[in-house]
Amino acid sequence: MAGKTLTPLGIAVLALLNEGPMHPYEMYQLLMSRKEDRIVKVRPGSLYHAVDRLVENDLVREVGTEREGNRPERTTYEVTDSGRDALAARISEIVAEPIPEYPQFVLALSEIHNIDAVHAVSCVRRRIRHKLTEDAELAVIESAVTARAVPSIFYVGLRFMRAMIAGEIAWLEKFVDDIETGRIPWLTEDMASEMAARRAGHTSNNGGDLCKPK
Structure with a gap:
């Protein structure tokens, strides 16, 4: 093998x-x-x-x-x-060698404009709470292995997980703030109509084939 x-x-x-x-x-x-x-x-x-x-x-x-x-x-x-x-x-x-892992969360973020902004903020805040709980549990584990004088090389994976969680929480908190302050404008019906019109025009200009060069 x-x-x-x-x-x-x-x-x-x-x-x-x-x-x-x-x-x-x-x-x-x-x-x-x-x-x-x-x-x-x-x-x-x-x-x-x-x-x-x-x-x-x-x-x-x-x-x-x-x-x-x-x-x-x-x-x-x-x-x-x-x-x-x-x-x-x-x-x-x-x-x-990094390999594509196709995380579902990134997919959901990419399509989050398909739900209402208020609901999106609620969902993100709920995820933040879950992540805070997860980090607290990992902190307990890290404290336990540290107390047993386990060499740190054996739990670098745990430390990486905590660093990733901290980074995600910070990003999500900024994302929520950007939504609530309007720095990230949410998708409106007018914006959706404009995008649909652009797609229709692009399709028409390419003879109905999106893959056909102009």
């Missing part, structure tokens, strides 16, 4: 096993305790499937099984040298 074919969950699994051998249930517990479900979609079933795929591609291997009481037998895995290489390659690629 080439590094670029690793799924986000595959990356998370390889990163965990790079810390040491463990079984899938332990991986799941660690991901949840570290709140990594905020950055990668993880379910017990999908985690086991991801491990199976990594085994098939020789990126991880079984190292033993164990059983506690009447619980089902658990298989422990470790990362292979090929797995470490694939993990490093994929991380390097993602960090170095």
Whole structure:
């Protein structure tokens, strides 16, 4: 399996096993305790499937099984040298080469003129409240790992998330202010009619084909 074919969950699994051998249930517990479900979609079933795929591609291997009481037998895995290489390659690629992620929020912002201005402001303020709550939760996590003297390199992703949230909140607050003060004029019926007329004229000038050069 080439590094670029690793799924986000595959990356998370390889990163965990790079810390040491463990079984899938332990991986799941660690991901949840570290709140990594905020950055990668993880379910017990999908985690086991991801491990199976990594085994098939020789990126991880079984190292033993164990059983506690009447619980089902658990298989422990470790990362292979090929797995470490694939993990490093994929991380390097993602960090170095931006790829289109097609965020739905940006799409909604691009089309926000299709709703009433008052309602738009209400929706944006609601999002700001959600983001403030999210940042407060991340702040608690950051305080906890700092108190445990966890090296900061292990939670740079968390710090990046908080920085992104802070930037989004600042932008949204400015956006609301621009709407309410009129610095961003909202779409009116007259503006919509004018735009429709321009489109009609453009279509007519191009013989009905928007892709045809004048």
